[in-house]
Amino acid sequence: MGTTDSSIVDSARARPGLLFVALLGGLLLVDLAAKLAGVGLGPIGGSLSVDRLGSNLWNGIVIGLVIGLAGIGLSMTYSILSFANFSHGDLVSVGAFSGWGVAFLIAGFGDIPARALLTVRDAGSASPGDIGAHILTTPGAILVGLVAAFAVTALLAVALDRTFYKPMRDRDGISLLIASIGAALIVRYLLQFGYGSDRRGVTASVEASNLAFGPLGLSVNAHELTILVAAVGLMLAMHGMLQHTKLGTAMRAMADNKDLALITGIPAERVVTATWVIGGGLAGASGYLYVLLRGTIQFDFGWLLLLLIFAAVILGGIGSVYGAIVGGLVIGVVFTTSTIWIPSDFNQAAAFAVMILMLLLRPEGLFKGVSTA
């Protein structure tokens, strides 16, 4: 078979899928337009206000930023250490609990027993309103909490690496993956042991204010803006580090070719440690920010979020930091806009459907082949 034959076969195989996606996408767009115009079409008809579409998109972007931020670390450890780290979701939880513990301690110090603060209101010992965790009233505490989330999670990620992954450095990806599942379980149930298993409110509610962007009247609250600024800031810092520092260049070099990095004299273990610090830290920060968005915390929420993080990373092209960010945004927007058509109980399914379609049509993901890391 010549190359011409196989390319015809390839495109013939790809075409029905692309056709399907194009048809489905077109149909959804037509339906969206009809809904916006207030003309119900078909069995899932109904109308949709521009404002609701706007807030769906906005929420999707905010969730997407959090998922993307968490995905960076997952993608980095995949490209530099060659394994899918299943304990990454629980690092997200660790960041949330440690960060909010510190934020509470600062916001409520003196008024409320420190233990209740550090345990993030273990057994509902104080109300978030009493503590006053609110970006407008206690911005300092919330900022310090973010830093603490990053630092504690980075430290734990390095400790897990030293304990479990470093002794297994030469093993294959499957062994490491299984080890990471074990590490995930340990971390998750230590969290449950320390913080309890009840789901509780963390942040005081904030008033949303309406921002008008052209025809879109967006309802945006201060916590969402905080997430936007913090996530984009961290992503830009990450980008600067990767592209313009010696360490970042070494990380990209190791992601490109580990054997060559070794004979070039790049100190692999130091780069690996830095990878855990940054990847783990960003996971912790994203968990902290996710709580700011949801307002509640629970010991296993990071584990539940991990599937979406994986979906984002795979969608973007596993191993690519920029792919993780874009993948996170796509997953986030699909997650929230799908509720226009389907009940919100199923919106997670919509996100995975998009990921599966991506795998079928472009198995390498959006960003594969564009420089790793």
Add this chain to the structure above:
Amino acid sequence: MTADAAADDVGGVDAGETGAAADEAPEGPADETETAATAGTDHAIDGDAILRLRDLDAGYGDLQILSDVVLDVADEEYVTIVGPNGAGKSTVMKTVFGLTTHMGGRVEFQGEAIQGLAPEQIIREGIGFVPQNDNVFPGLSVRENLEMGAYILDEVPEDQIETIYDRFPILRERSDQKAGTLSGGQRQMVAMGRALMLDPDLLLLDEPSAGLAPDLVADMFDRIDRINEGGTAVLMVEQNAKEALRRCDRGYVLVNGENRYTDRGDVLLADEDVRRDFLGG
């Protein structure tokens, strides 16, 4: 250069083992016509060597590839290793660079035992290595590839980058281009440039002509000549054995992980046994 030191060794050859001497020996000391065209088997040199392998056993895991390998590279010398596939040629280089399992014997560099050191430390000793495949970071720019070559230094050595750009001017033009987008020949330049960033005393080259278009091979060998003339000793493994032997000071013929012949490149080229068995006639 130490080609004359190597030539002295020819006198010590055990001629009986290798059979008929080649009549058409193009050159060689007049007083040694009997043995000049018969490749020698004295694998060590008399003078000082910067790299000295003695009775080296090495391999991968439990699999031993090299046994009792003896090899010397003198200061500023150009040495090439030839031999059939699977002879362990590349394994010699990897062993020097600490990438295999050391099983016995010594590796000395400038009088110091370096077996068992990590590659990062061996680089510090003054050895650079250009592997055969995947020898650039494709996602990094040309300049970043070179910078990584000097990772162990605190500061990027700008003057050394300039020296390398002067040596390979095309790389200056492509400085910001990703190495993965370069042609094979340019990639080979990036790989050599990276290995030269610390101005090593010894450069290890594993099959530098592999994968190059035929018309680029001569250019590549010319570049290696110039690197060697600049004072860097070269130890090279090369599939293109005839050209490699023509260019080098001395050559080693390795078979089944053991030394077979060692002599000046032109003597090996002229030796009938070597030609028949290892150079395809």
